[in-house]
Amino acid sequence: MSITDRNTKETKIKRSERAALLLSAIVDSSDDAIISKDLNGVVTSWNYSAERLFGYTAEEAIGRTIASLIIPDDRQDEETDILAKLRRGERVDHFETIRRRKDGSLLDISLTISPVKDSTGKIIGASKIARDITEAKRVRAALIESEAQFRQLADAMPQMVWTARPDGQVDYYNQRWYEFTGFSVNADSNWEDIVHPEDLQRTRETWHEALRSGRPYSIEHRLMDRHENRWRWFITRALPVPDAYGRITKWFGTSTDIDEQKRVQEDLRRANADLEQFAYTASHDLQEPLRGIKIYSDLLARRFEGQLEGDALKFVGYLRKSATRMEALVRDLLAYTQSTRLEKPPELTDANVALKAALDNLSSVILETGAQILAGKLPSVCVHSTHLQQLFQNLIGNAIKYRGPEQPPVIRIAAEPHQDGYWIFSVADNGIGIDPQYKEQIFGLFKRLHTSEEYSGTGIGLAICQRIVNQYDGQIWVESELGQGSTFRFTLPR
Secondary structure, three states: OOHHHHHHHHHHHHHHHHHHHHHHHHHHHOOOEEEEEEOOOEEEEEOHHHHHHHOOOHHHHOOOEHHHHHOOHHHHHHHHHHHHHHHOOOOEEEEEEEEEOOOOOEEEEEEEEEEEEOOOOOEEEEEEEEEEOHHHHHHHHHHHHHHHHHHHHHHHOOOEEEEEOOOOOEEEEOHHHHHHHOOOOOOOOOHHHHEOHHHHHHHHHHHHHHHHHOOOEEEEEEEEEOOOOEEEEEEEEEEEEEOOOOOEEEEEEEEEEOHHHHHHHHHHHHHHHHHHHHHHHHHHHHHHHHHHHHHHHHHHHHHOOOOOOOHHHHHHHHHHHHHHHHHHHHHHHHHHHHOOOOOOOOOOEEHHHHHHHHHHHOHHHHHHHOOEEEEOOOOEEOOOHHHHHHHHHHHHHHHHHOOOOOOOOEEEEEEEEEHHHEEEEEEEOOOOOOOHHHOOHHHOOOOOOOOOOOOOOOOOHHHHHHHHHHHOOOOEEEEEOOOOOEEEEEEEEO
16 A cells, blocks of 8 residues: 555545534534444433433433333334334434333433434434434423313403404414304404405505504404394504514404493484584674673763653663673584584694784783783794684683783793604783682683672683684693783694
């Protein structure tokens, strides 16, 4: 043999030795038990994880059969079947079974066994990987029990309960769903099949947006009740369920019947519309006879001024005063009924322009009382200009009316950004203030804290303000103490 051939042979041997050492290191570092055996089931190798898993050292295990070491008596037939498959050159993949430790305790394992062949292709043994699945089976059993409890609870609920995968595909409906829809439990069912055609596109878009954004899903829509053969209103909600990394793993949803509530709301809306129309008509029609009473009482007082005396003169005075007050009351009631007749504007309204219009209307009383109006730069808001002008005019007018007796009114108007896309406006004064116990009452219709002899008015102005603000889903409130002035705040959409 030449030197070159000898060097080549030595190099191959070294490579083979290095490969064997590398393989041995990999086997010993594995978390799984890796065992080799011959076709009689006698152990020929036993790694460190096998020692940890079964409790036997390599010296104790090598040379003994697998059946005598770790297979329980009631599972001895498994080894016979496994060896038979190996002799036929077949693999055993992920076979879940039970094995016994050295201390006699049992554990759940998953086995993967492959036949081992020599250089001629002859099967001479097997390599086995054993993985402890005790904890995995415990978790799986707990999950199955938890899911069974969830289904039992869901089936007992009056709402329709459902779950969906992260992509939005519904993978579970409770029993109430099948009762309502009439679908078979074993048949494929699609929620789109029972959504009202007029609500379907809106429902799809809302659901897809929730899936895209990961935000909670909520919508009111009509679903077909197959038992009553009619549409019923439902509110459907769903919450995303994230894992520890914030990734959505499931959606949990409910559909709650609100049909009766919607019907009551519709009846109430119609009743309110009828009542508002009646109030509008009555207020409008009352103006003409009131105007006649006022005109003729004025004529009576002027033409017979020298002939009236005593009670007659006093009664005519009462008549004129009552007619004037009734006229103001009817005018304000008409303003109240008309306060929500305007639709939301397509464009933003400049609050500075609305404030100027309100101050122009109040210019006489401002000049008369010496009121000082201080206003910063105000924003543009998604509110009708007439509504915004009414708000400023009523609140500033009240601030001037309920001024303190010893100092001219100072009124400050400001606005600042508020949460959820709203602006918060404030109208603050240095007037007589309001007892905090009446801070809710003052927004009621015809609610007054003072007599007409003390302060003029009908008690409708703040009710109009509240009605306008409510139309834009805003809020209005007052912060005040007696003798400390008042600050009215209200929110309007940007």
